[in-house]
Amino acid sequence: MQYKSQAVAKLYFIAAIALFAGQVLFGLIMGLQYVVGDFLFPAIPFNVARMVHTNLLIVWLLFGFMGGAYYLIPEESETELYSPKLAVALFWIFLVAGALTIVGYLAVPYATLAKITGNDLLETMGREFLEQPLPTKLGIVVVALAFLFNITMTVLKGKKTSISTVLLLGLWGLAVFFLFSFYNPANLVKDKFYWWWVVHLWVEGVWELILGSLLAFVLIKVTGVDREVIEKWLYVIVTLTLVTGIIGTGHHYYWIGTPEYWQWWGSVFSALEPIPFFAMTVFAFNMVNRRRREHPNNAATLWALGTGVMAFLGAGVWGFLHTLAPVNYYTHGTQITAAHGHMAFYGAYAMVVLTMISYAMPVMRGRAANSNRAQVIEMWSFWLMTIAMVFITLFLTAAGILQVWLQRFSSTPISFMQAQDQISLFYWLREGTGVVFLIGLILYIVSFFVGGDEKPAQA
Amino acid sequence: MTSSTPTLAQAPDSLPPHAATGGAPPGDLAVWVFIFAELLAFGVFFAAYAFTRMRHVELFDTMQLTLDRHAGALNTFLLITSSWCVARAVHAVEHTRNGAATRWLAGALACGGGFLIVKGIEYADKFGAGISLSTNTFYMFYLSLTFFHFMHVILGMVVLAILAVQTRRGDYRPGHMNGLESGAAYWHMVDLVWIVLFPLVYVMR
Amino acid sequence: MSGTFTKSMARNIFYGGTVFFFLLFLALSFDTNSALPARDNRANLTPAVEAGKKIWETRNCIGCHTLLGEGAYFAPELGNVYTRRGGDFIKAWIKSQPTGAPGRRQMPQFNLTDKELDDLVAFLKYASEINSAKWPPNVEG
Numbered sequence: 001m002q003y004k005s006q007a008v009a010k011l012y013f014i015a016a017i018a019l020f021a022g023q024v025l026f027g028l029i030m031g032l033q034y035v036v037g038d039f040l041f042p043a044i045p046f047n048v049a050r051m052v053h054t055n056l057l058i059v060w061l062l063f064g065f066m067g068g069a070y071y072l073i074p075e076e077s078e079t080e081l082y083s084p085k086l087a088v089a090l091f092w093i094f095l096v097a098g099a100l101t102i103v104g105y106l107a108v109p110y111a112t113l114a115k116i117t118g119n120d121l122l123e124t125m126g127r128e129f130l131e132q133p134l135p136t137k138l139g140i141v142v143v144a145l146a147f148l149f150n151i152t153m154t155v156l157k158g159k160k161t162s163i164s165t166v167l168l169l170g171l172w173g174l175a176v177f178f179l180f181s182f183y184n185p186a187n188l189v190k191d192k193f194y195w196w197w198v199v200h201l202w203v204e205g206v207w208e209l210i211l212g213s214l215l216a217f218v219l220i221k222v223t224g225v226d227r228e229v230i231e232k233w234l235y236v237i238v239t240l241t242l243v244t245g246i247i248g249t250g251h252h253y254y255w256i257g258t259p260e261y262w263q264w265w266g267s268v269f270s271a272l273e274p275i276p277f278f279a280m281t282v283f284a285f286n287m288v289n290r291r292r293r294e295h296p297n298n299a300a301t302l303w304a305l306g307t308g309v310m311a312f313l314g315a316g317v318w319g320f321l322h323t324l325a326p327v328n329y330y331t332h333g334t335q336i337t338a339a340h341g342h343m344a345f346y347g348a349y350a351m352v353v354l355t356m357i358s359y360a361m362p363v364m365r366g367r368a369a370n371s372n373r374a375q376v377i378e379m380w381s382f383w384l385m386t387i388a389m390v391f392i393t394l395f396l397t398a399a400g401i402l403q404v405w406l407q408r409f410s411s412t413p414i415s416f417m418q419a420q421d422q423i424s425l426f427y428w429l430r431e432g433t434g435v436v437f438l439i440g441l442i443l444y445i446v447s448f449f450v451g452g453d454e455k456p457a458q459a
Numbered sequence: 460m461t462s463s464t465p466t467l468a469q470a471p472d473s474l475p476p477h478a479a480t481g482g483a484p485p486g487d488l489a490v491w492v493f494i495f496a497e498l499l500a501f502g503v504f505f506a507a508y509a510f511t512r513m514r515h516v517e518l519f520d521t522m523q524l525t526l527d528r529h530a531g532a533l534n535t536f537l538l539i540t541s542s543w544c545v546a547r548a549v550h551a552v553e554h555t556r557n558g559a560a561t562r563w564l565a566g567a568l569a570c571g572g573g574f575l576i577v578k579g580i581e582y583a584d585k586f587g588a589g590i591s592l593s594t595n596t597f598y599m600f601y602l603s604l605t606f607f608h609f610m611h612v613i614l615g616m617v618v619l620a621i622l623a624v625q626t627r628r629g630d631y632r633p634g635h636m637n638g639l640e641s642g643a644a645y646w647h648m649v650d651l652v653w654i655v656l657f658p659l660v661y662v663m664r
Numbered sequence: 665m666s667g668t669f670t671k672s673m674a675r676n677i678f679y680g681g682t683v684f685f686f687l688l689f690l691a692l693s694f695d696t697n698s699a700l701p702a703r704d705n706r707a708n709l710t711p712a713v714e715a716g717k718k719i720w721e722t723r724n725c726i727g728c729h730t731l732l733g734e735g736a737y738f739a740p741e742l743g744n745v746y747t748r749r750g751g752d753f754i755k756a757w758i759k760s761q762p763t764g765a766p767g768r769r770q771m772p773q774f775n776l777t778d779k780e781l782d783d784l785v786a787f788l789k790y791a792s793e794i795n796s797a798k799w800p801p802n803v804e805g
Contacts, residue, residue, distance in 0.1 A: 030738075033738070033769070034738065036767055037767055037768040037769030037770055038764075038765075038766060038767060038768060038769075038770050041762065041770040042762070042770070042772060045727075045728075045770070045771075045772050046727065046728050046736070046738050046739075046769070047724045047725075047726075047727025047728045047736070047738075047772075048724075048727070050727050050728070050736050050738070051724065051727055110722065110723060110724040111722045111723055111774070114721075114722040115722075119722065123718060123721065125721055125722065125724075126720065126721025126722055126723070126724050126725075126726065127721065127726060128726045128727075128734060128735055128736070131724060131727075162671065162675065184721075186709055186713070186714040186717055187700075187704055187706055187709060188704070188717065188731075188732075188790070188791055188794065189700060189703070189704035189794060190700070190704070192732065192734065193693075193696065228671055231671055232669070232670070232671040232674045233674075235671065235674035235675050235677070235678045236492070236674055236677075238678060239493070239674070239677055239678040239681045239682070240496065242678075242681065242682045242685060242686075243496070243681045243682075243684075243685050246682075246685040246686055246688075246689045247685055247688060247689055247692070249689065250692075253696070254797060254799070255732060255733055255796045255797055255799035255800075256732045256733075256734070256794075256796065257700070257703050257704045257705075257732070257794040257795055257796055258696055258700070258703070259592060259593050259695070259696055259699045259700075259703065260593075260599075260797050261592045261593070261599045261603060262692075262696075263797070264504075264507060264599065264600075264603065265603065265692065267507075268500060268503045268504055268507065269500070271503065272496070272499065272500060272503075275496065329799060329801060330801060332733040332799065332800075333730040333732075333733030333734060333735070333737065333741060334737060335737055337737065338737055407804050407805075408800065408801045408802060408804070409801070413801075413802045413804045414804065415740070415804050416739070416740035416741065416804060416805060417740070417769075420769075490669065490673075490677075493677060493681075591695065591698070591699065592695050592699065593699045593702070606691070607688070610684060610687070610688055614680060614684050617680070618680075637669075637670075637673075638673065641669075641673065
């Protein structure tokens with residue numbers, strides 16, 4: 001570790017992994033509720049489990065991004081963090097606020113939570129992914145601004161590289177677009193229109209800048225390829241991302257009361273959205289093939305390559321599958337959407353955070369790489385989780401195709417619940433692969449506690 | 460692209476700097492990646508237009524008559540002229556006549572400005588008649604395609620203006636024309652798109 | 665080629681392209697906003713509908729159901745439930761939850777008052793009248 005303030009990232013990474021485990025556990029609960037409808041009812045109804053599942057995902061990814069930034073920025077800027085104390089304080093504030101929110105979801109009915117947290121003052125709750133009570137939303141803004149202040153000041157007093165610039169842009173964009181979560185007009189169409197300014201412009205916009213810069217950073221470290229080359233391709237990839245992704249927002253504006261020209265704009269531009277992901281995969285493999293050093297951390301390289309491939313499959317291919325308006329007419333809001341969501345989030349964002357952790361954690365623990373034994377276990381966890389996610393996606397896709405056929409495409413359509421009964425086999429298979437995913441995650445956590453012949457830190 | 464068809468990530472770096480390979484396109488590979496991406500976006504839009512027109516031939520033929528073909532033709536002339544000016548500018552720099560090159564670029568900018576004015580008058584006319592993207596399918600395509608192109612003209616003019624300043628400052632000289640050639644290629648792309656767009660939307664029946 | 669593609673050129677294209685497409689997006693959003701009144705059923709946006717939307721949100725209905733295709737995929741689409749079932753059925757259904765049928769998916773009991781139920785139905789009626797470009801494909805949602 002070159003700068004001792006980078007060590008604050010460790011806290012963030014540990015929290016991220018713990019919350020990730022929580023997310024997967026609640027995912028398994030929901031998966032079971034899909035087939036055993038009254039499982040844990042009324043203690044944890046499906047809507048509560050889902051809220052916990054998706055909110056934990058967002059929060060652990062944010063922890064991962066922030067940890068990644070705290071690790072990356074000092075090293076890129078070649079200076080200590082502006083204020084490590086602030087970083088530690090923000091960690092605890094964010095963790096406690098997040099935990100209280102989750103406890104709130106689980107402990108009291110949502111309507112009560114809304115009442116006691118002042119939803120009447122400014123109604124922002126009860127919208128998908130933005131279920132957080134007002135104080136939590138405000139807390140996210142405060143933490144995000146203080147965090148941005150901290151890392152921006154660090155960059156300003158140090159060296160400005162392309163990687164840190166793109167990362168900063170992504171993080172600032174994340175904070176700015178989150179502000180739209182406070183806009184909730186009574187007009188449902190407008191509500192939905194601007195809701196996507198948070199959700200889409202996050203995951204298919206500014207988050208990809210964060211993804212690109214974290215990946216570029218790790219690739220420089222593990223391959224030793226010239227920074228100029230990697231940073232140039234980072235720019236090319238994020239350009240393609242925003243050029244296709246911003247207007248690509250239109251693929252959410254087909255059926256929510258917005259004008260119908262979005263069917264054309266959205267289809268054309270989102271059809272091009274796989275291009276940046278494809279470029280990212282080619283880029284990652286190319287850099288690794290042209291590597292100028294043999295970094296002892298093979299696990300980190302595996303995660304980096306995996307991110308490229310899985311992001312392309314999940315976000316690129318599975319996104320393209322249902323993005324054209326005539327196809328989306330039938331698949332909108334079915335298990336196809338769920339299939340795409342799972343693989344895209346895992347492939348792009350979960351995996352890039354795990355890549356960063358895989359590279360940085362050994363360094364923060366005073367070695368260049370973990371022992372071979374630990375790395376082998378980590379690689380096992382990589383394959384178990386990744387293959388499980390591929391199968392989860394395939395089963396959900398199969399369920400979705402059947403659902404579309406039975407409920408929407410057939411000349412004698414059947415009702416939603418009748419269709420769900422017909423496809424329950426695939427939900428069972430999904431739940432089974434979900435358990436495999438959990439085993440992979442447990443192995444991942446175990447890999448942190450395996451000793452052996454650790455590779456000494458590099459000079 | 461180049462004859463050896465290198466992979467996306469290798470090409471620009473595997474080439475030696477300032478390699479004047481015979482027959483290779485001017486500018487740089489990555490600029491061509493963007494130009495092809497842009498042409499792809501326009502191409503998909505054009506295909507969508509053609510496909511939709513097949514299903515609503517009457518509507519499209521009727522609505523096409525409401526467009527001002529003379530304005531479209533004038534704009535075609537303006538863009539082709541400006542493209543020619545840009546080509547002259549590149550030629551001039553190759554012969555180290557940067558002053559002339561700057562004037563050619565200014566001429567290209569003037570033609571581009573003329574295009575914007577003519578198109579602006581057309582838009583004002585249509586908007587004044589209460590026409591919008593939601594009027595009908597034809598106007599949805601007409602406005603989407605032309606406005607998307609209109610914004611490309613503006614961006615292209617920003618690029619040309621920067622190139623003109625740099626040329627005047629003497630940043631480009633024979634053998635060091637990468638930026639100029641790349642920007643010129645982009646402007647020719649903007650021109651090319653209009654040369655397809657004009658007959659497709661204004662004329663073809 | 666007379667030179668290599670430099671990082672600064674890539675950076676300029678990044679900034680230029682981003683600004684370009686963001687402006688284009690703003691222009692389209694502006695047009696959308698002016699086209700919305702003809703489609704979004706705002707004429708029927710009564711106080712009852714607004715109250716109903718609040719009920720919808722504070723009971724986290726989106727955690728199981730979809731509304732115009734967005735939400736969770738655990739329970740039926742409700743954007744067109746007013747057309748599919750009618751107001752009286754919706755109220756009776758909500759009041760009779762949970763069914764308690766073993767092994768079946770369960771909807772919580774929200775203990776809504778009659779007024780709250782009326783408001784919620786008003787909201788769902790308003791939602792069903794939004795011009796959603798003929799989506800969903802059939803009444804089953």
